Amino acid sequence: MAYWGRWRSRHPRVARGLYWTTTLLAVVLVLGALLLPNTLSALHVNRFTRLPAEAVVGAAVLLALPRRARIVLAAVSGAGLGALTVLNVLDMGFTEYLGRGFNAVLDWELLDDSQAYVEDSLGRTTAIAATVGAVVLVLLLMAVMALATVRLSNLLARDTRKATKATLVAGTVWITCSMLGVQIAGVPFASDRAATALEIQARRVRDTLRDEAAFAKEAKADAFGNTPGDQLVPDLRGKDVIFTFIESYGRSAIEDPVIAPGVDRTLEERTAALAKAGFHAKSGWLTSATYGGSSWLGHSTTLSGLWIDNQQRYRTVMAGNHLSLTKAFQKTGDWDTVGIMPGVQKGWPEAEFYGLDKVYNAFQMGYKGPKFSWSTMPDQYALEAFQRLEHGRKRDKPLMSEIILTSSHQPWAPIPTSVGWDELGDGSVFGPIEKAGNKPADIIADSTRSKQEYGTSIQYSVTSLTQWLERYGNDNTVLVFLGDHQPIARVSGNHASRDVPVSIVAKDPKVLDKIAAWNWTDGLKPARNAPVWKMSSFRDRFLTAYGSTPHPSEG
Missing domain, CATH: 3.40.720.10 (Alkaline Phosphatase, subunit A)
Structure with missing residues (x-):
């Protein structure tokens, strides 16, 4: 830390530029994660020119906490944003390849099939590299997002008076735009995308658990379950019957x-x-x-x-x-x-x-x-x-x-x-x-x-x-x-x-x-x-x- 302080005193302009550059990157990362859609077809610039309600609420909560609690909450929230980003990316991939979103209860085992598909299609080396790269990228993303939110929380704490005023203004703007239905490039300016994404994931988990019990009962009922063998497909007796699926x-x-x-x-x-x-x-x-x-x-x-x-x-x-x-x-x-x-x-x-x-x-x-x-x-x-x-x-x-x-x-x-x-x-x-x-x-x-x-x-x-x-x-x-x-x-x-x-x-x-x-x-x-x-x-x-x-x- 002493070395860093001496370096900043020798190169104040460079240090200031580095500080604001990393701060800007933190803002971009956090806002990008909060506004990221979950389908490739929705991945347009206008989706990122919105005001996320989660950022306003998060800033208000962090401003009200003491230093240690603020840093812990910021780090945990950042890691959570990283995890949410991963879920949104998985949604994109599953929608592209399977026509549906990722199910956090059922679909983890399909990732192994995906790895096998990459290996069969592009080779074992590519598959291993892709798997290792994906794991490293996920861990790195969560760590970087945690650091980004901590950095922004520290920025808020530098001048709580100005930060509180800015948060109140942002909250007022969000509520006004939401009530009036203000849009920019055809997209509502007031966003609650991250909360919606969490709600979608939670609904999928809930529906999956409910469906499991209901379907188990449905599967036990069978219109032909008790049909004797001699009363099944009598009109095909003597035929070689072939059922073929074409991929x-x-x-x-x-x-x-x-x-x-x-x-x-x-x-x-x-x-x-x-x-x-x-x-x-x-x-x-x-x-x-x-x-x-x-x-x-x-x-x-x-x-x-x-x-x-x-x-x-x-x-x-x-x-x-x-x-x-x-x-x-x-x-x-x-x-x-x-x-x-x-x-x-x-x-x-x-x-x-x-x-x-x-x-x-x-x-x-x-x-x-x-x-x-x-x-x-x-x-x-x-x-x-x-x-x-x-x-x-x-x-x-x-x-x-x-x-x-x-x-x-x-x-x-x-x-x-x-x-x-x-x-x-x-x-x-x-x-x-x-x-x-x-x-x-x-x-x-x-x-x-x-x-x-x-x-x-x-x-x-x-x-x-x-x-x-x-x-x-x-x-x-x-x-x-x-x-x-x-x-x-x-x-x-x-x-x-x-x-x-x-x-x-x-x-x-x-x-x-x-x-x-x-x-x-x-x-x-x-x-x-x-x-x-x-x-x-x-x-x-x-x-x-x-x-x-x-x-x-x-x-």
Whole structure:
């Protein structure tokens, strides 16, 4: 301290400039944290030209406290502002990628998935650096914010008389502007943004805790919970039924002006090719329970008949006895059941809920080729592995399968291209294709290129699936395929719907006749005005259409 005093006496102008510069930075940091919005779309200059009520109240409280209490409260408040800033940034990221804000109760575990996604997309070194950098940045932010608020509290204490007058004036201005609705650049000048952000977070916590109990009760009631096996899907006896989810296959793929031309052309070409092979299709729309990611919420909503839009609901359902659509086939005793899960790279206890006798994960399909960013293997290979391991085998019972295709997972670089089905081998053929593809870093921040590559990935996935059906399907094959959710906002837009296409394809005309009353569109491309249902309604509609008899369970 003595050295600092001597330095200031030798360089008074520099010391004064440094003092006011750091003070100004403290003001900018504190006001910025108090006014920071929680969505990227709201991140404009006019949001920071407002008067925050929290600053006025905070100044009044600090002025009334003795020195030690003032410093402690200022430091704690500053650290709290740092934490609030982190929550607002998380809100921005979750809104951008998942179409919803960050849930402080449920979403911490998704940060681990985010780290894994960065590692798969950009490499382990980048993922580790990003994780360490994020932790350091959060700690540094909280420390700097604490120092900034202490500095400003000391500034107030230097001349309490002037500070009190300024606080009273600011409070009067805030109340007047609030009552009169004064706006600057279309935004109210009187702000209570930080208090609103805290209220939003508190409401989410409260609603989450309430929802947990209410949903647990809802999940125990099941219209088909007590239906005997012989009364489930009798009209599909003898059919090989395949439920397939295509990653991020959303309404934007069919209707966005940048994406749609290529995807629509593919759907029309594949509809014609299937018709030539004797297959016909009907298509509609389902509104997904998730957006941008968390695909498992879409899968479980479709197959459980329950609206599963958060991780707590997912855990509740997975731990319960609610009848999934796929498990209904197992319950009959008339089908073998199998899951093809190239995206699963660790234990997957969900197999029991889905009623799958056997599950093949990313390491059990014999793939020796390269990963394509997050996707462990191309869809074409996964489908050929399904054929080799299960569908092509002779068996005493028909087969019910759940297949999750992953090639259309973000960041859509690199994307595999189709090869001859007889050339797939162990997947090594995809090595040169992966090396020649785009790099994730070249796509991930470019909205236009992301849209283009996303469209290409959907074309690839749809083509792979329908070519497989042409090649290996028969009179007893029934394919149900749909998207799990829309792509992220960078591709689908900030105000996109949550709708995804769904199609049922079969050779046997009786299969499609059973859903004639649904008024779905003929072919693989649903019309713009085709029926739109909540994804959670699909299970009961499907079971009913194919002859299942409801026998409710009440838990």
